[in-house]
Amino acid sequence: MTSQQPRPFVMSHHSSQWSSEICDCCQDVPECCFAFWCFPCFACSTARKHGECLCLPLLDGFGCIPPITMAMRVSVRNRYGIQGTICNDCAYSTFCGICVWCQMSREMNVRDNNITLVHTRGK
Incomplete structure (x- = not known):
């Protein structure tokens, strides 16, 4: 006698837009x-949460446009399928750095923690 266990099906309810605006x-x-109070620590912890090197954001201080x-x-846009352009990414990163890091952190929190498991029945 064999029995088949129900398998979970993972569904995500996300669009191709950011879940929150930049501000x-x-x-x-x-x-x-x-x-706001400890931006270097926040940026480093957000980079770690994304799976990057903890100290990577500290390299941003060497140039006009923050490359990291x-x-x-x-990378966050690509991982979650968010539409956008490199031109917008460059402008936001240059002029709204702290807000960009906050938006990326909020996006990772929403996208990584909002998964619905639906069980299907085997026949």
């Missing part, structure tokens, strides 16, 4: 405060 810091006040912030934003 939606009120959606996660503790992270926004952490970023821009690369991380592009």
Whole structure:
């Protein structure tokens, strides 16, 4: 006698847009405060959460356009299928650095923690 166990089916309810705007810091006040009061620590912890080297964001201080912030934003967009352009990523990274890191952190929190498991019945 064989029996077949139901298998979970993973569904995600995300669009191809950011789940929050660049200045939606009120959606996660503790992270926004952490970023405001200790930005280097926040950026490093966000990079680690994304699976990158902990100290990678510290390299951003060497240039006009922060290359690590821009690369991380592009990587987050690619990982979650978010539409956008490198031109927008460059502008946001250059002029709204802290807000970009907050937005990326909020996106990772929403996308990585919002999974629905649906069980299917075997016949």
